[in-house]
Every structure is written in structure tokens, then in C-alpha cells.
Amino acid sequence: MSYEPAPRRPNLTNQSLSPSWADRLSDLTRPSWGRTVVARRVLAAALLLLAIALLVRGNPDSDRSAVVVAARNLEPGRALTDEDVDLVEWEAGSLPEGAVTAVADVTGRTLAGPARAGEPLTDVRVLGPRLAAGAAGIEDARIVPIRLADPAVTELLREGDSVDVLTVDPQTPANPDRQPGATVLASRAVVVLVTPSENGRDQRERVVMLALPAPEATKVAAASLTNAITVTFQ
Structure with missing residues (x-):
């Protein structure tokens, strides 16, 4: 009976348990689904940060x-x-x-x-033609300064208020029995400015700026020179 020699076992005592540099390099270059996903996420985050930085900084060449x-x-x-x-x-x-x-x-x-x-x-x-046109809603508009007969009404006005402008016809010596009547000088005037109240300033000296169409602005300006002026709120 013949016997075949048993196969030789590899000598594990001479092999190192640590992988070689070649093995490590091979592992790094070997495609891995997990590493690909991580790499893509890192790249996407970097691009997002770059876009935010450019947005905040703006275009220096603009x-x-x-x-x-x-x-x-x-x-x-x-x-x-x-x-x-x-x-x-x-x-x-x-x-x-x-x-x-x-x-x-x-x-x-x-x-x-x-x-x-x-x-x-x-x-x-600032007070000017563009402000008057924008406030009144028409191109041919003017800004008229007036002082109201009742200073308390001035305290109630705010920029942007829409008001009607009225005057009271004064009694004349020729008609002492004539009752004074109110006349509407302009409708839907827009308040663009009320001069601020200052310490020690007479409240009657405060000025109200109104934006009006040119014809009505002229009428209000003329009446304010001789007649008492007031407004009603809309």
C-alpha cells in the first residue's frame, strides 16, 4: 500500500497580521458604495457653503x-x-x-x-414734485402748506391721511345777519407732512403740508391767506 505525503501547511508564524502599504492602497482605490455616498455629501456641502459665501459677498465686479x-x-x-x-x-x-x-x-x-x-x-x-404726484396719485399735483384754525386737529393728523379742506366764510359788515357757511375747497387731499411739535413752540404755528391737484392747490393756498382753514377726516 502506498501513502501520499500530507499537504504542507503554510507557515503562519512568518506572516505579519498588519496589512502592507500595497494592501492599504488597494483598499483606498477599490470602489466602495459607502465611501462614494460620503464623498458626494461632502462635495454637496462644500458647494452649498461656497454659494452662500458668494451670495453674502456679492459680485465684486458688479x-x-x-x-x-x-x-x-x-x-x-x-x-x-x-x-x-x-x-x-x-x-x-x-x-x-x-x-x-x-x-x-x-x-x-x-x-x-x-x-x-x-x-x-x-x-x-423729500418735498417736491415727485412726492406730490405720488401722494395725490396724479402727475399735475402740488404741495400746499396750511395752518389749521384749531391746533388740536393738527395733533390728530398723520402722514398719509386723506382729508377734505374746508373754510368758513366770515361775516361781512354789509351783511351782519348772514350766518357763516362752510365751503369745501378741496376733497381727498393727502397729508404729506406735519411739522413736529417743539418745546416752547406755539402749536398754532405748526404747518400741515397737503398734496393736491394744481387747481385745488391754488384755491386752498389763496383761502389760507384770509380765511380760517380746517379739515375733515375721511
């Missing part, structure tokens, strides 16, 4: 324009001076419509509403 901004918090009724405004660079694409681009265009003009420091000024924030 067109820029000079714009007039409030140098500090400003109250309505203030006659603007050079110290009240600054000229700064602004991205042209983000400028509000009607933004003022020259300090000379607002110097000496009256501010119609409050403005925060750094806020761009527009042509409808």
Missing part, C-alpha cells in the same frame, strides 16, 4: 453707483444740510427706484418722513 444716504437718524420736517447726509458707493442693482445720487439735490429740502442712518434717500422722501 456696477456701483454713488447714492445719498442719511448720515444719522433724521426726523420728518427737517431741512436737510450737508451734515445730515453722506454720499456712499452702492451696488447699482440694489438701488431703490428714484434714489438721489447728488447731495445738492436734497440740500435745503424738507424731509417728508423719518429716515434711519444709512438709509438711501429717494425723490419721494
